[in-house]
Amino acid sequence: MPEQTNRHAPLQFAYWVPNVSGGLVVSKIPQRTGWDAEYNRTLAQIAERAGFDYALTQIRFTAGYGADNQHESVAFSQALLGATTRLKVIAALLPGPWHPTLAAKQIATISHLSQARIAVNIVSGWFRGEFKAIGEPWLDHEERYLRSEEFIRCLRGIWQQESFTFAGDFYRYRDYVMKPKPLDPLPEIFQGGSSRAARDMAARVSDWYFTNGNSVDNIRRQIEDIQAKAQDNGHQVKIGVNGFVIARDTEQEAQQVLQQILDQADPAAVQGFHHEVQNAGRASPEGEGNWAASTLEDLVQYNDGFKTNLIGTPQQIAERIIAYKNAGTDLMLLGFLHFQEEVAYFGREVLPRVRELERQQQAVTEHG
Numbered sequence: 230m231p232e233q234t235n236r237h238a239p240l241q242f243a244y245w246v247p248n249v250s251g252g253l254v255v256s257k258i259p260q261r262t263g264w265d266a267e268y269n270r271t272l273a274q275i276a277e278r279a280g281f282d283y284a285l286t287q288i289r290f291t292a293g294y295g296a297d298n299q300h301e302s303v304a305f306s307q308a309l310l311g312a313t314t315r316l317k318v319i320a321a322l323l324p325g326p327w328h329p330t331l332a333a334k335q336i337a338t339i340s341h342l343s344q345a346r347i348a349v350n351i352v353s354g355w356f357r358g359e360f361k362a363i364g365e366p367w368l369d370h371e372e373r374y375l376r377s378e379e380f381i382r383c384l385r386g387i388w389q390q391e392s393f394t395f396a397g398d399f400y401r402y403r404d405y406v407m408k409p410k411p412l413d414p415l416p417e418i419f420q421g422g423s424s425r426a427a428r429d430m431a432a433r434v435s436d437w438y439f440t441n442g443n444s445v446d447n448i449r450r451q452i453e454d455i456q457a458k459a460q461d462n463g464h465q466v467k468i469g470v471n472g473f474v475i476a477r478d479t480e481q482e483a484q485q486v487l488q489q490i491l492d493q494a495d496p497a498a499v500q501g502f503h504h505e506v507q508n509a510g511r512a513s514p515e516g517e518g519n520w521a522a523s524t525l526e527d528l529v530q531y532n533d534g535f536k537t538n539l540i541g542t543p544q545q546i547a548e549r550i551i552a553y554k555n556a557g558t559d560l561m562l563l564g565f566l567h568f569q570e571e572v573a574y575f576g577r578e579v580l581p582r583v584r585e586l587e588r589q590q591q592a593v594t595e596h597g
């Protein structure tokens with residue numbers, strides 16, 4: 230029987246790399262966050278010192294709803310790995326533009342360049358205008374996930390098997406020998422998405438399932454659903470949950486910042502994004518895709534990060550983070566308004582409180 234999530238393992242932390250312009254909120258509020266290489270190298274070093282385990286890069290091929298400039302995820306990940314020594318960097322890959330052959334080779338080389346600190350996030354696409362702009366066929370929702378699942382099976386097969394043969398609907402290999410293999414441990418495979426198709430894929434093939442922000446109860450329900458299926462499949466999967474952090478010395482200050490972000494939201498951009506993501510999820514038959522229940526206010530943070538409610542004092546945030554851990558979360562994926570200074574503040578003020586709460590919980594379990 231597969232091992233269940235270990236509630237005693239320390240919770241892990243990732244931050245969103247701002248490698249696209251405009252930060253993590255669709256708002257005109259001034260943000261002290263840069264999208265350039267220098268800002269991001271320094272940010273990666275700050276995050277590493279602050280105690281973050283992973284950095285997650287984003288892939289966007291064109292502007293839309295903000296994000297006028299977008300650096301490419303794999304090249305950018307390599308730059309961050311070069312600037313750090315312990316941080317793991319997760320590079321986003323979009324099947325379609327990426328073929329598993331190129332991805333497997335690129336990531337194997339980066340594994341050697343970085344002492345095995347590279348991981349991948351397989352994204353399945355939500356932005357039809359982007360696919361149209363680059364001449365990529367826009368598959369329907371279920372087919373996008375069928376392709377992503379084959380992509381993951383091919384990546385793993387090429388990396389693990391001496392000689393790889395595969396006959397799928399999207400990809401084919403015959404006795405393919407790729408060398409060098411990535412270093413050990415193999416790059417971890419993350420995925421994003423919350424729909425039925427996304428969860429079922431996680432329960433079959435992914436090492437990690439990333440989901441949008443949500444309440445603790447909704448996250449618990451998703452996790453129970455995925456872990457039950459993973460167990461039936463004899464597969465182990467870990468869970469990462471998105472949250473937007475506004476940590477301030479007082480709760481009032483934090484709430485004021487949230488209000489300012491919302492007050493200065495760009496309504497046309499948020500409406501456009503809402504329309505686009507609803508359209509992207511429409512073909513997901515059960516209607517439970519990532520943004521199926523998002524309000525316009527929720528979408529001011531692209532990935533429903535306000536719903537996780539990591540907004541308040543360091544102690545309040547630490548307690549809420551522990552509630553997600555207790556619901557079965559293994560990793561919190563975090564976004565910030567002013568990244569460099571807020572990642573440092575999080576490391577100083579919030580993380581030690583999370584660790585203290587983890588110690589207290591463990592002591593209670595061990596000593597009754």
Ligand SMILES: Cc1cc2nc3c(=O)[nH]c(=O)nc-3n(C[C@H](O)[C@H](O)[C@H](O)COP(=O)(O)O)c2cc1C
Binds near residue numbers: 288321426517520
């Ligand atoms: C944490 C996270 C990161 C994501 N990163 C990207 C990205 O960089 N580029 C992209 O096009 N889509 C990204 N996505 C979108 C997903 O791949 C997927 O298309 C979207 O969540 C819709 O999925 P669903 O309708 O199956 O729930 C991300 C999603 C999540 C949850």
